[in-house]
Amino acid sequence: MIRALEYTGRPFIYIFEEFGRIFTFLINAITWMVRPPLRLRLVFKQMESVGVQSIIVVLITAVFTGMVLALQTFYGFRMFGGEGLVGATVALSMTREIGPVFTGLMVTARAGSAMAAEIGTMRVTEQIDALYAMSVNPIQYLVMPRLVAGVLMLPFLTIVSDFIGIMGGYVVGVFLLNINPGIFMARMVDMVNLGDIFNGLIKSACFGLILSLIGCYKGFNTRGGAEGVGKATTQTVVLSCVSILISDYFLTAFMFR
Amino acid sequence: MIRLSNICKSFNDQVVLDQLNLTVEPEKITVIIGQSGCGKSVLLKHMIALIRPDSGQVIVDGEDITSLDEKGLNQTRKKFGMLFQDAALFDSMTVGDNVAFPLREHTRLSEKDIEEVVFEKLKLVGLTESFHKMPSELSGGMRKRVGLARAIALDPKIILFDEPTTGLDPIMKDAIDGLIMKTQELTQATCVVISHDIDSAFKIANKLAMLSDGRIVESGTPEEFQASKNPVVVNFIKGHAETNNQN
Amino acid sequence: MLKLSAEAKVGIFVVIGIIILALMAMKVGKLGLRLGEGYEVQAFFDTASGLASDAPVEIAGVEVGRVNKIRLSEGKALVTIKIYPGVKITESVKAIIRTRGILGDKYIELLKGVEGAALILAGGRILNTEPTTDIDNLMIVLGEVANDIRILSHTLASVIGGEKGEASLRSILDNLDKTIQSINRTVQDNDENVKEITSNLSAFSQRLREIGDTNLDDLQIILKNIRRATGKIGELVAGINQIAGRINRGEGSIGKLVQDDATIENLNKALTSLREITDKISKGEGTLGRLITEDQTADRLDQTLSSMQEITEKINRGEGSLGRLINDDETVESLNSTLSSINDLLKKQDMFLTYLDYRGEYLFESNRVKSYFTLRIQPREDKYYLLQVVDSPRGKETVTDTIRTVDGVTITEKKVESKSSDLQFSAQIAKRYYDIGFRAGLFESTGGAGIDYYLFKDRLKLSFEAFDFDVERRPHLTFRADYKPFKFLYLTTGMDDFISDIGRESYFVGGGFSFSDEDIKTLLRSVTFTARTD
Structure with a gap:
């Protein structure tokens, strides 16, 4: 009986343990963030890798999402003559949901996995031990810049994604579906508030933290050679994506009420 | 210089070190020999506190490093240089940057001076032409030499070598052995070498120690080892041909 | 291709992001930017059902404000409305909660009332309201x-x-009949009393006539005097008329003055009080009234009026200094400019503020506190001078590294000379354009410059400073965020010297307080007040 309980309870205990470890890891990284040296150069390098190098993939995702959104909502709204609302719908969905979430997912796939793989490789080839041996804290040297870059860059990627997505929607709506451009813009400006944009950006900063935290954590705790690195990378992508979607619900519930 | 007393360490119920005692004499080359997987690397990593013991003390320069916090540990670690098994060079940096790394972190030298020192160290290991290469472009032996250059960049008082000759061809092995001796001679540093290669061990060691079943079973000069009657030592010396290929 | 550093790439990206954000914010949040401005008025509604905060307030379909908050007061909904600056509403305005379309959101419509009603000022109340009138209702x-x-x-x-x-119905008619009869009876009963009242009245009028007869002489004198005075006044008025004619044509300086609305208002007031005085005189009230009834006074009045007439004539001809003054165009101009410059001066005096400020920053790296005492003199809202004493825990530090090579082994030696603590001085001049301020001058005893960005009604200030441009070292860069939750107190955090190549980079947190001279005056007053009551 007790063994059966133990058997079923173990996964839950494991989940809680993992939660606790990730949280401790985050606290550790934050304390190392406020200790000198600041390592701005490394932060910038990570910002380039997380932010600048993800622009293309984020742009492509955003523009096509905006376009397909315009197309789909158009057919829906046409049934009761509300074609003018297509712009507002595209803009609201982009700024509130699709911009932040899709950016988070794409950056997870691009940069989160890279973090896990890079740090994981450094772990299995003793490069992390080497950092310790040279009196350089790897949390500060490797993890902190990635976390900072994730939190800072995601909002910028998101704002670009919002903009491009809306542009995509505009092109499809106005040029392909012949919605009056004036009405398209007016309705959009009417319905979208500054708060929608900013809340989306706050969300994306949270996603940035989640994906870089999980990437670093999984990489940092890699065991078992090349196979371990592969496993860590896969786990990172899966766990990050799931966490982003779950936290998206709670953040939305909390912010938009 | 370094004294380990009553060190116990186990991983997941598996005892690796058991009441281990060892004293490393200053300004000499001490080689710790033992079978693969007997815990030699674990022992070495205790000396620089990369691994903390379950119980026991590690005393470096009269200071117990097991009780130090991160800040104190960083001070102590600056006395050390360490050459890792696969050199552990940072893949993202050039050879020059790798060697310059500890200098950039812990000195306030100008870039020009740093370059000078790096060149100096690379010259010592004979790899000046690889200055701008990435570690992935180097062979195993070259990587180890770069690792050595990086380990001695800050002129440490203690240098730790984790299996420096494993996986190298005999000529490269000889070259590395020569480098270890040359470095020791120049810097008068205390060197601790982990090896299961009995030939190199006898060649470079001032002192030898044998690790088996989590304890030091024998220690002394190479001559004393040759004359040892301890069956574990005798087996290891005689059976080196079999053990050599196992790693 | 041009090879850019990571910093440059990130920088370009961030700038693009900020531009896009600003574009979108401006497009979408055109009202968001104005939310902070304007003035508040209140209105009671029987019900504010369906009305939300931030709902628009419109006049003739043009948005003129936003609903700020809605709360319950005295069983009714008290709605606070923020009206945009420049929009004026009068007390006769009527506020109606309306629905946009059939399903749309609620908004408040203001119906313009009568022209010329008094304006509702900040904090005022719209009295005339009508709750929602949707179809259901x-x-x-x-x-x-x-x-x-x-x-x-x-x-x-x-x-x-x-x-x-x-x-x-029949009983009602009966009652009426009875009532009329009883009234009739009452009048008959009181016949005697009515007669008495009438006789009293006639006796009273008899007395009045008697009084009139005895004072007839006096009255005649008064009338004669008044006639004489009127003659003189007639001449005086003719002279004034002439002047007025010129004034009307806009000639001379007074003519110009008269064309000014304010002057007319003053004249009006003066005339009103003059009329009051004349009223009093004609009633014989006050000393003047009594004086007029005397002969002597009449003579004096006569003389006065004559000389006044003379003066008016002279003025008319442009004689004498007053005449010249009044007839000279330049005088008015110089008077006008004098007045306006006095006005400016007064305004400047109003804005001239001096601030005293203390700031303490805890530096994580050195575990010590850096203190700033600041005197800020602000002659204009967009400009200030800053004098500062900085107590820096690190002081000046010189680091020298030397390398020696012995037998092919390099040894590095490091020598650090430092003063533990040092007082430094800053003197800066600052100028502000909208939300961005620029500073330049002495920063901690070295030359430098800084940029400030003000957010959220100046509650948050982001500053970036660069100074200590030494050839040997990297410049001292500081980034700082000041947040002001209360009027006098603020919190600060940032990074100090963050590209330092001698290990001085540090995060810091801290706080401070800032008082203007006005605040100090107010404080002192309240202190003395409490002291007295003790």
Whole structure:
């Protein structure tokens, strides 16, 4: 009986343990963030890798999402003559949901996995031990810049994604579906508030933290050679994506009420 | 210089070190020999506190490093240089940057001076032409030499070598052995070498120690080892041909 | 291709991001930017059902404000409205909660009332309100009205119709008849009293006539005097008329002055009080009234009026200094400019502020506190001078690294000379354009410059400073965020010297307080006040 309980309870205990470890890891990284040296150069390098190098993939995702959104909502709204609302719908969905979430997912796939793989490789080839041996804290040297870059860059990627997505929607709506451009813009400006944009950006900063935290954590705790690195990378992508979607619900519930 | 007393360490119920005692004499080359997987690397990593013991003390320069916090540990670690098994060079940096790394972190030298020192160290290991290469472009032996250059960049008082000759061809092995001796001679540093290669061990060691079943079973000069009657030592010396290929 | 550093790439990206954000914010949040400005008025509604905060307030379909907050007060909904600056509403305005379309959001419509009613100022109240009038409500009210009408006609029918109704009608008529009879009787009974009152009245008028006869002489004198005075006044008025004619044509300086509305208002006031005085005089009130009745006074008045006439004539001809003054165009101009410059000066005096400020920053790296005492003199809102004493825990530090090579082994030696603590001085001049401020001058005893960005009604200030441009070292860069949750106190955090190549980079947190001279005055006053009451 007790063994059966133990058997079923173990996964839950494991989940809680993992939660606790990730949280401790985050606290550790934050304390190392406020200790000198600041390592701005490394932060910038990570910002380039997380932010600048993800622009293309984020742009492509955003523009096509905006376009397909315009197309789909158009057919829906046409049934009761509300074609003018297509712009507002595209803009609201982009700024509130699709911009932040899709950016988070794409950056997870691009940069989160890279973090896990890079740090994981450094772990299995003793490069992390080497950092310790040279009196350089790897949390500060490797993890902190990635976390900072994730939190800072995601909002910028998101704002670009919002903009491009809306542009995509505009092109499809106005040029392909012949919605009056004036009405398209007016309705959009009417319905979208500054708060929608900013809340989306706050969300994306949270996603940035989640994906870089999980990437670093999984990489940092890699065991078992090349196979371990592969496993860590896969786990990172899966766990990050799931966490982003779950936290998206709670953040939305909390912010938009 | 370094004294380990009553060190116990186990991983997941598996005892690796058991009441281990060892004293490393200053300004000499001490080689710790033992079978693969007997815990030699674990022992070495205790000396620089990369691994903390379950119980026991590690005393470096009269200071117990097991009780130090991160800040104190960083001070102590600056006395050390360490050459890792696969050199552990940072893949993202050039050879020059790798060697310059500890200098950039812990000195306030100008870039020009740093370059000078790096060149100096690379010259010592004979790899000046690889200055701008990435570690992935180097062979195993070259990587180890770069690792050595990086380990001695800050002129440490203690240098730790984790299996420096494993996986190298005999000529490269000889070259590395020569480098270890040359470095020791120049810097008068205390060197601790982990090896299961009995030939190199006898060649470079001032002192030898044998690790088996989590304890030091024998220690002394190479001559004393040759004359040892301890069956574990005798087996290891005689059976080196079999053990050599196992790693 | 040009090879950019990571910093440059990130920088370009961030700038693009900020530009896009600013574009979108401006497009979407055109009102968001204005939310902070304007003035508040209040209005009571019977119900504010469906009305939300931030709902628009419109006049003739043009948005002129936003609903700020809605709360319950005295059983009604008290709605606070923020009206945008420049929009004026009068007390006769009527506020109605309306619905956009059939399903749309609620908003408040202001119906413009009568022209010329008094303006509602900040904090005022719109008295005339009407709650939501949507179709449902209309139907309910209509239903109620119909119901009432039905009940009324029903009662009427039951009162008038039938025997019972007839009977009550007859009794009403009977009562009326009785009442009229009793009034008649009352008048007859009091016949004597009425006669008495009439005789009293006639006696009173008799007395009045007697009084008139005895004072006839006096009255005649008064009338004669007044006639004489009127003659003189007539001449005076003719002279004034001449001047007025010139004034009307806009000649001379007074003519110009008169064309000014303010002057007219003043004149009006003066005339009103003059009229009051004349009223009093004609009633014989006050000393003047009494004086006029005397002969001597009349003579003096006569003389005065003559000389006044002379003066007016002289003025007219442009003689004498006053005449010249009044006839000279330049005088007015110089007077005008003098007045306006006095006005400016007064305004400047109003804005001239001096601030005293203390700031403490805890530096994580050195575990010590850096203190700033600041005197800020602000002659204009967009400009200030800053004098600062900085108590820096690190002081000046010189680091020298030397390398020695012995037998092919390099040894590095490091020598650090430092003063533990040092006082440094800053003197800066600052200028502000909208939300961005620039500073330049002495920063901690070295030359430098800084940029400030003000957010959230100046509650948050982001500053970036660069100074200590030494050839040997990297410049001292500081980034700082000041947040001001209260009027006097603020919190600060940032990074100090963050590209330092001698290990001085540090995060810091801290806080401070800032008082203007006005605040200090107020404080002192309240302190003395409490001291006195003790």
